[in-house]
Amino acid sequence: MSIIEPASSQRVVPLPSETMAFRAAMPFVTDGGVAIIPLDVAYQTYGVLNAEKSNAVLVCHALTGDQHVASVNPVTGRTGWWETMVGPGRPIDTDRLFVICSNVIGGCMGSSGPASINAATGKPYGLDFPVLTIADMVRAQAMLIDHLGIDSLFCVAGGSMGGMQVLEWAANYPQRVFAAMPIATSARHSAQNIAFHEVGRQAIMADPDWQGGRYLETETRPAKGLGVARMAAHITYLSENALQSKFGRKLQNRDARTFSFDADFQIESYLRYQGLSFVERFDANSYLYLTRAMDYFDLAAEHGGALSLAFKGSQTRFCVVSFTSDWLFPTSESRAIVHALNAGGASVSFVEIDSDKGHDAFLLDVPDLFATTSGFINAAAKARGLAVAS
Amino acid sequence: MSQDQLVAPPATRVDLLLIAGLVAEKSRVLDVGCGDGSLLMLLRDRRGADARGIELSQAGVNSCVARGLSVIQGDADTDLSAYPDQAFDYVILSQTLQATRQPRKVLENLLRIGKKVIVSFPNFGHWRVRWQLGFSGHMPVTENMPHAWYDTPNIHFCTLRDFVNLTREIDARILSATAVKSSGAPMRVHAPWWFWNLFGEQAVFMLERAS
Numbered sequence: 057m058s059i060i061e062p063a064s065s066q067r068v069v070p071l072p073s074e075t076m077a078f079r080a081a082m083p084f085v086t087d088g089g090v091a092i093i094p095l096d097v098a099y100q101t102y103g104v105l106n107a108e109k110s111n112a113v114l115v116c117h118a119l120t121g122d123q124h125v126a127s128v129n130p131v132t133g134r135t136g137w138w139e140t141m142v143g144p145g146r147p148i149d150t151d152r153l154f155v156i157c158s159n160v161i162g163g164c165m166g167s168s169g170p171a172s173i174n175a176a177t178g179k180p181y182g183l184d185f186p187v188l189t190i191a192d193m194v195r196a197q198a199m200l201i202d203h204l205g206i207d208s209l210f211c212v213a214g215g216s217m218g219g220m221q222v223l224e225w226a227a228n229y230p231q232r233v234f235a236a237m238p239i240a241t242s243a244r245h246s247a248q249n250i251a252f253h254e255v256g257r258q259a260i261m262a263d264p265d266w267q268g269g270r271y272l273e274t275e276t277r278p279a280k281g282l283g284v285a286r287m288a289a290h291i292t293y294l295s296e297n298a299l300q301s302k303f304g305r306k307l308q309n310r311d312a313r314t315f316s317f318d319a320d321f322q323i324e325s326y327l328r329y330q331g332l333s334f335v336e337r338f339d340a341n342s343y344l345y346l347t348r349a350m351d352y353f354d355l356a357a358e359h360g361g362a363l364s365l366a367f368k369g370s371q372t373r374f375c376v377v378s379f380t381s382d383w384l385f386p387t388s389e390s391r392a393i394v395h396a397l398n399a400g401g402a403s404v405s406f407v408e409i410d411s412d413k414g415h416d417a418f419l420l421d422v423p424d425l426f427a428t429t430s431g432f433i434n435a436a437a438k439a440r441g442l443a444v445a446s
Numbered sequence: 447m448s449q450d451q452l453v454a455p456p457a458t459r460v461d462l463l464l465i466a467g468l469v470a471e472k473s474r475v476l477d478v479g480c481g482d483g484s485l486l487m488l489l490r491d492r493r494g495a496d497a498r499g500i501e502l503s504q505a506g507v508n509s510c511v512a513r514g515l516s517v518i519q520g521d522a523d524t525d526l527s528a529y530p531d532q533a534f535d536y537v538i539l540s541q542t543l544q545a546t547r548q549p550r551k552v553l554e555n556l557l558r559i560g561k562k563v564i565v566s567f568p569n570f571g572h573w574r575v576r577w578q579l580g581f582s583g584h585m586p587v588t589e590n591m592p593h594a595w596y597d598t599p600n601i602h603f604c605t606l607r608d609f610v611n612l613t614r615e616i617d618a619r620i621l622s623a624t625a626v627k628s629s630g631a632p633m634r635v636h637a638p639w640w641f642w643n644l645f646g647e648q649a650v651f652m653l654e655r656a657s
Contacts, residue, residue, distance in 0.1 A: 398528050
């Protein structure tokens, strides 16, 4: 969610998502060694797959995103979360590319997650759902891509947690990824980011309505805890400058301080709204599982301790993007990725885009982001023999 | 490599053509300080090179990536150490050496990364520079060095002769050396170093590691 609400949030009929169910014949086993049967992967597609199946783009969503990248979200009624980047005439142009976006496993928009029914008990999994990794999410996506009959993806793109999936794809399936765009992301989650996530998780678990994760069985939910988690996290998605210039010390619908703990300040009111609207669309246990997967992410550790080994000999073309005011995934994290790619001999473009919008910049209207990514995608399309946008 | 709308602009700079002429077809090339990507485009489109770049300015990188070039935002002083040994057939440092903080270290890194290194720089030994400093008594400002002393990015000027001395110190072999006249045309006649050092406005060297 952004500090500036999308203007066109009118309710339009959402596209239905497809769901692929992988049953016992194709068991899914997590990095933690637990089988999830059946495993559902809910996904959305846009555009048309060409006869050669060479124009498929996989978009990976961030922590609180979903498969509705460029179509109305059926829960919120809002436009897709990346319509600035994906759609007709956009950098990821659905007039000539076939775009796939799936809800990550562990999520709560149709893919298997802690709110799904555990076949063994007939009740929601809750904390019996296995703890996941980013690699698990990507392996489930690869099974979906197999199911769609696609050998090689033209591009895998995503920001934040989506960028982690992009890196995992490029490292684990180098033959299947022609071009990769990891945006505002990192090859390993930092101590500071793990710390913020832990605050969010503790807020959820401290809510009595969480009930050890079994809240769905009593049809309650830990709205207070999840709301606080979202409020704390939301601050990390913005920049100090953006907060100061939008809210400053302005008071909320009042002329003076009330000498109470009401939301006197606009920023308080804004954060409370963010917390409230989030709990209506997100499952608290999913929040625990997805933040944990990000915390566990350390691509170098998965590849013998050196990040360059993860990309050694890669033929994939990379476009790495960071934003100046992003202090959650600062440019130094992107630079570490770029150095590793160079050390591995990969073809890489990298730009740090000047923006005061913080981490959220990757979701917002940032013309430099569109210029950079369009140029990269057009050049990659030409190299792959696809039609290039005029 | 297909010829398309991305061919080099008609008024391609003479120094870029000179450098492109030193690069063998289908080579792997890294241009350090690649600006808006003009040289990279020339190398890619006319020499069929696998051309990559490093550029400090966001505007430059944006322009390069939008033209489909593999360019990273970075800096010769800090971002060369990540590249493996002999990763490129050619590494080019065009009009950038004098703006680096540690020219010697940069040059050593270039010789490590590239099998051949092409360096071009403005010659501080040119007679017009000497005249401005020696007779008028102020820091030279010329067409090649257009900045006043207080706002120049160029912090490590050298003369052609200084550069030759540095190549000896860092164990580099000079494969070719061309001085460029004020007009931009290369000085093709064989002349002694003192002559080049006095009349060459710019120099283009091609180096490799001696050992």
